[in-house]
Amino acid sequence: MSDISQSVINDLAPTGRLRSTINLGNTVLAQKDPAGNLRGVSVDLARALGERLGLEVELVPFDTAGKAFDALQSGACDIGFLAIDPKRAEELDYSAPYVIIEGTYLVPADSPFGMIDDLDRDGVRIAAGRNTAYDLHLSRVLKHAQLAHYPSSAAAIDAALAGETDAAAGVRQPLAAAAARGQGFRVIGGNFLLIQQAMTLPKNRPAGHEFIRTFIEEMKRSGFIADALARSGQSAAIAAPPA
Template identity: 50%
Template sequence: MVKLVLSIASLWLALCVSATAAPAEIVSDTLTDLAPGGQLRAAINFGNPVLAQRDPDTGLAAGVSVALARELAWELGVPVVLVPFDEAGQVVDALKSNAWDVAFLAVDPARAGTIDFTAAYAMIEGTYLVPAASPLKRAEDVDRNGVRIGVAAGSAYDLYLSRSLKHAELVRTADTAAATDLFRRNQVDALACIRQPLADYARAHSDARVLDDDFMEIPQAMGMPKGRPAGARFLRSFIDEMKSTGFVAKAFGVSGQPDVIVPPREQ
């Protein structure tokens, strides 16, 4: 009787495993695509403080990008290596040297030729910082002859504004810090960036204000180099799962960004 029970239990376990385990070749392809060197190299863009932050005391990386990278590595059963960058443009450029396996970037047509993106896991506003006494009241007012806009080269808002502006002039800098310095020294009329850091600046400087509306909504997604289809499929499913389980929303809350909009899972 004991042998019979054990046999039934063993059969039930075998059926469960066979029903849930993916074919070995699919698992192998996924690992090869996402962690070709046996580890997951995740590009972390510290130029976007909504997605990634450094602990001021320890210098350790934190934020939703870090949380998602670690969770993905855990699901794949491989170690994670965080590859730091100061701006999104640097992340995109580093793809040429095969510096990372997954990244956290704004979706943009200019990037879609070399990067496969998941569905968006967050939506962030792109808007302007202007002097408190500026006549510019709305985002549409900024696109005027003679208006100079500071922007980090290669950022999502640089790419978008490069396509959409008809009159204003973009003044590109190496990074957001340099663009902010131009604004502080009154060398540009507006600073384009995501809303959260601009709001932080305005709270600390009474001579500046953030426009109430935005010039774009920026979908933030995970991405990986094109040409790795098994990994891309897995990554899309991973992001869907992380959104539907509440993992993404919780990670934003833990990192002090509870107001970020997390889009629903795509049907």
């Protein structure tokens, strides 16, 4: 830690511990194994950053991105892993993306919808986890369809599977897993959003911001991110290219 400035430490770990949000609502980024241990690319990155800084890491799991955002906003956590979004960027600074994932729809197999744009029509109800990246995006771009907000991404998927809505919006991988579990559902081809996942921290921490930007670029170049995705069974996700 001797070659790391005190201003970086103060920005990233003002309490002396690196407190990191872990969003279990996005299974591409983080999971909990049967023994209750946290794993996934965001977990590995938080631990690697703590090792680089020479600091203890406190992993703080949340079941939704909205709760993780709130923890960063309130100062309960120091860094986190969230999708880049203009609304969140009013409060947070980001690294460049480290993973890129697709936002798409889960629909019944006999649904008339064949393409992404087919769903934006009057009378269509789309379930979405409240304050997820795709919920924020669709709230801005949908002209006709109505969003039905649920407490989490998992709850939105369950609502669509139960027939409460015409579709569920979400990340492709969990939607595909739900379609494989359930009877008579499919995932729409293509995407309405390429979701750029990044490391983030509250605004006005310039030394810390520059440090995590450099750190994420090193992790991408070294293959760390691709390896971490593979270790957690998420090799279908795309490691972002260098910025």
